[in-house]
Amino acid sequence: MRIGIIGTGSMGGMLAKAWATAGKAEVFVYNRTPEKARELARQVPRIHVAASAQDVARFTDVLVVATRASDGRVLLDQIGDILAPSQVLATTISTIPLADLETCTRAKVAKIIPSIVQSVQSGVLLVSYGSRFSGPDQEFFESVLGQIALPFAVGEDQLRVCSDLTSCGPAFIASILNAWAEAATKTGRISRGEAEFLITHTFTSTANLFLSGLSAADVLQRVTVPGGVTEVGLDVLDGRVREVFEDLHTQTEQHSRCKSAVQPLASGQES
Ligand SMILES: NC(=O)c1ccc[n+]([C@@H]2O[C@H](COP(=O)([O-])OP(=O)(O)OC[C@H]3O[C@@H](n4cnc5c(N)ncnc54)[C@H](OP(=O)(O)O)[C@@H]3O)[C@@H](O)[C@H]2O)c1
Numbered sequence: 001m002r003i004g005i006i007g008t009g010s011m012g013g014m015l016a017k018a019w020a021t022a023g024k025a026e027v028f029v030y031n032r033t034p035e036k037a038r039e040l041a042r043q044v045p046r047i048h049v050a051a052s053a054q055d056v057a058r059f060t061d062v063l064v065v066a067t068r069a070s071d072g073r074v075l076l077d078q079i080g081d082i083l084a085p086s087q088v089l090a091t092t093i094s095t096i097p098l099a100d101l102e103t104c105t106r107a108k109v110a111k112i113i114p115s116i117v118q119s120v121q122s123g124v125l126l127v128s129y130g131s132r133f134s135g136p137d138q139e140f141f142e143s144v145l146g147q148i149a150l151p152f153a154v155g156e157d158q159l160r161v162c163s164d165l166t167s168c169g170p171a172f173i174a175s176i177l178n179a180w181a182e183a184a185t186k187t188g189r190i191s192r193g194e195a196e197f198l199i200t201h202t203f204t205s206t207a208n209l210f211l212s213g214l215s216a217a218d219v220l221q222r223v224t225v226p227g228g229v230t231e232v233g234l235d236v237l238d239g240r241v242r243e244v245f246e247d248l249h250t251q252t253e254q255h256s257r258c259k260s261a262v263q264p265l266a267s268g269q270e271s
Helices: 008-020 034-042 053-059 069-084 098-104 115-118 134-145 154-166 171-184 192-211 216-223 228-237 239-263
Strands: 002-006 026-030 048-049 062-065 088-091 109-111 123-127 149-155
Touching: 002 008, 002 053, 008 026, 008 034, 008 048, 008 115, 026 053, 034 048, 053 069, 053 109, 053 171, 062 069, 062 115, 069 088, 069 098, 088 134, 109 134, 109 154, 123 134, 134 149, 154 171, 154 239, 171 192, 192 216, 228 239
Parallel strands: 002 026, 002 062, 026 048, 062 088, 088 109, 123 149
Antiparallel strands: 109 123
16 A cells, blocks of 8 residues: 655654554655655655655545645645545644635545654544545555554544643653652752652553553542542642633633634645
């Protein structure tokens, strides 16, 4: 199978590497600054540099456009007509509505929202399907996405909140870990490095507990002794944390709506 990627920046480069490393597809890439694509091909076997965006579009089964929104519209106008109904056109640009994508091409269109965690072959990759995807088409595409991540299909109206959880999520989690390490260091009892070491290992092993089948409620119940010190800490967190996350989702939603309303398509505004 042939996967094409146009735009080999942070997301496109990561996806190209992940698919090429998974070893089930040949990956054809094109980037506006050609050296970036050439460097990728030098690093990873199975990545091939195409001569133009049109070439990638012509010769691949699945095409991913991973440019910024501001570059995406012009590009889609250049390649949309080349694509056949049997091909898949997916984009990481969240701000272009699926219905608009369908006006550019006869291909089956989807939005995909990758996450930086795919650089370590893990995590969820969100996908939202346009109207031309049949059940078997979706199965095929999720098998392609499944080579590099856990695909999770959502409606277009769910993309914002789900992207907060999966794609922005690593940044939100890093920010929380950072703030916690800073606060622990402020006690004056441990160094910043020690705090980061301890929190990171606690974080990853708690994630492993969840993956082993324990729920958040299970963990809370097993760690919290009534009247103990964990309960004191939880009393501090409760309420405040919920409020912070409610505010976070409200504000990201408002930000997206605002950007889409002001400059709907070739806006240059990223989510
Ligand atoms: N970063 C994230 O965590 C994340 C997560 C989910 C979705 N997204 C979305 O994914 C898209 C890409 O994000 P990014 O962070 O990967 O951006 P990026 O690092 O700026 O990469 C964009 C790439 O597209 C290339 N490009 C622009 N116009 C092109 C054209 N006409 N033909 C070929 N290549 C072209 C750029 O080439 P040059 O080298 O010439 O600049 C650049 O390498 C954005 O729409 C973003 O909102 C990002």
